[in-house]
Amino acid sequence: MKIKKLISSILSTNAAFVVLLLLQIAFIMLAVMSLGERFIFVYIALIALDIILAIYITNKNDPVSYRVSWIIIISIFPLLGGVSYLFIKVSQQFPKSLDMRNQKQSRELLVQEDGIMEELSNSSPDSVNLARYVAAHGLYPVYSNTYTEYFRLGEAQFEKLIEELETAKHFIFLEFFIISKGYMFDVVSELLIRKAGEGIDVRLMYDGIGTGMLNSVKPFRKLQEGGVKCKVFNPFRPMISSVQNNRDHRKIVVIDGHTAFNGGTNLADEYINRKERFGHWKDTAIMVKGPAVWNYTVMFLQLWEKADSSEMLKYKRDDIPFSAFMTSDGFIQPFSDSPLDQEPVGKRIYLELINNARRTVRITTPYLIIDEEMINALGFAAKKGVDVSIITPHIPDKWYVHAIAWNNYATLTEMGVKIYEYTPGFIHAKTCVADGRTAVIGTINFDYRSFYLHFECGSILYECSVIKDIVRDFERTAEVSHLVTAEDCEKRPVFKKIAGAILNMFAPLL
Template sequence: MFSRFGLILLLLVVQVFILFGIFRWFEEFLPHILGGTTLFTFAIVVYLLNSRIDPTAKVTWLIVIMLLPVFGVLLFLYIQNNVGHRALKKKMGDMIRDTKGCIPQSEEVMEHLSGENEGVASLARYMQRSGCHPVYEKTDVAYFPLGEDMFQEMLRQLAQARHFIFMEYFIVDEGLMWGQILEILAQKAAEGVEVRVMYDGACEFALLPHDYPKRLKVLGIKCKAFAPVTPFISTHYNYRDHRKILVIDGHTAFTGGINLADEYVNHKNKFGHWKDTAVMLKGEAVRSFTLMFLQMWGIDEKGLDCGQYLSFPVQPAEDAGGYVIPYGDCPLDDDRVGERVYMDMLNRSVKCVHIMTPYLILDGEMETALKFAAERGVEVVLVLPGIPDKRIPYALAKTHYASLIESGVKIYEYTPGFVHAKVFVSDAREAVVGTINLDYRSLYHHFECAAYFYGTGCIAGIEADFGSVLEKCRQVTMETVRSEKCLVRLTGCLMKAAAPLM
């Protein structure tokens, strides 16, 4: 209702009434009106075909303009000209530019990586170009195959905080998980630890009271919501903060798919067993997550003081092998970092790529990359939910099944419940764990974050976890695709044209 899709439906209804009125009141000028509308629409279509928009989104916009000859064009111009969120785009662009040198890239580390794998070094250079995302050595990584595993370690680490705690999550929901975390945060704030909590405005709209930041302020906790939702007026509704970041004293960080709500730790059963993953970093790479948090926190602040938080002493994990690159993805620039990292891993893969994702709503480029890897002989395996949390994304995912399977991609569905993990592993030597789904919202419309690993000890654990999950899955075949319920297939086919707007 409150997305661009909802706005389109509203405009469709409005247009029907307006056009009906025009036909009634201006019958004698009808040929002129239709002629002007046709020329106007034709000009916009030519412009659209020559624009830099993703080809799949072009098809969607062509359908919108076809259905809404006048208001579809106005909506397209409204969206493409960034009406209403230019200030946000400028603020974020200025902040990324001003903080790009806050964490300099170690030339020695880059030389080591280039000597080991020039392909990965090229990817690292791209990520550094897109923002302040250096590659690090000497960072210890722990992988958590379930939310409840991460939760217990998170409580232990929070209890040890001495200087500051930064938390940025898409969802915060009152219950057992958040209750235990909040108890520690309040205790730490009373001890003089600086505590900041940030959650997305959609969460505030759906789950938390509007005055929740004031309630936490009473406990000594600084709290804010990113981009609170205003129905039909919030012009950057699609640009949600989907990231999950916890930083403690600048030396420990958590990220992954796990939000702060009871279903993520299987205390509440909503869609069967909830399969999610996370990682904990200890060492120099944590500085990047500290900076990412401060950048988001500073969007509506007058100034951004990074120095004191980035200068906290961090003990290098001398025994930790491999390389770590924490990175973020901003929807307000032209770099689709999340998608390009995934595609680079697919294109460089030799033996296998193993993926866990809750949603599969692909643009043409990503679908081609998955198919091409499989057609080259790479074992490409996708694990998706067996029990969906949302019916339309579930139906949309199934529209890709036949094409992927025909190219040799293996698809499995997790029979015990819902997979919310966002995991990529390539050739058992590089991996990504973070918040980035394989859908339009994550790849185009959300602020996201993740950690890329090459040659780190955690990768063996990620692969082992993937293997254990696979044992609990059913494989999707062409026979099961053809036997899918007609309603699911119809829903997917009808909604696919609107997918880039949802």
């Protein structure tokens, strides 16, 4: 088993990318060094380039932490720092036309229903500005008359997912960041092939790096042979390119246009605790039934293919009398966040909830790699008397991320923020609740990648009764978690503190 795991690690996409990256850097160094006596002139030119780039980066409209990280790299590695930044910036990018097309389609397909925003304003005046922002800049409308159900564990969600997939009559769309061979994949594969055989339009999309090289072909060949349409989003390419950073981190399932699932759960056995990796794995998700599912349908189809609006409209189920079997319980606004539009929708939603909270903020996140803006927002809320509590993993999946998180623990606890570590293992849930009245659940971590680099999605819940279930689950989870104290931060070994401080300088690039 250990040998198999070692081979898997060596052949993984991340390992291949690192090796190829190092080879390309070595090639650049050899090319420069081979210049002999002329090397000094190249060195001076590179130093001049670094100075120009440092000035350019300082004045760019990128996040401060990102700019600082690159300036540090350029200062420490004057020979390669500037060249690396320039090469990555001019390398392959997602075409801007893709973002322009998506925005055009969203304006045509996702139209805010008359009266809904006014109803939300009357019901929750403190939240309506957030809804208006997401509708105007995220281009996703808010809905009422939609049923939501919360799942506090991946096991419960998976059981319900299979039950709902069995009812499909028209189409099934699935989108995951990670898919691994195992029990979950086998069960879903058998079901999808059977449904495709019934003539149902079944599509499965997965990320080219998140799923990995070993899982890129063989597990999906049988699905394709069985009639399931499979698509790799942004396939792995062995080149230094910023496009490799733009991953599809979303987890979406849409069934017949009336039911959708969204949350942190991927299609791998650790998410339902049939395979133990980092202790007990806690994840969360929601099921949505009603007109709001249209938002999920559109966001899936936009990444799937270059279809025009008229083609996508055939998946809109206007024939379903939602009002006949759905109870109107608050409002919901499913949204997607793209790295292409320079609008960090996910981060701004979190900031709005934190800044407007009057009593409580409840957050769960597997990663706490946050910039000064987010740290100040959390700390200022706590200083105003808001009870700000965050639950993170006790057993991390990435040691360096955990080291950076502890660096932030010290700052946040000093400001009055309560940090809990989930003692049983790894918490992968991504939720944020303000005052028990407004909540976000989805795929967005509290880190730079989710805020700026990945394709993400989630749902904002306004005045929905299901928010009580999320808060209740948070409280139960906090009971089995360890409250991190200032003393805990102080007692950490010096080398861990130093490692966390150094890694934190490069956090936006990790």
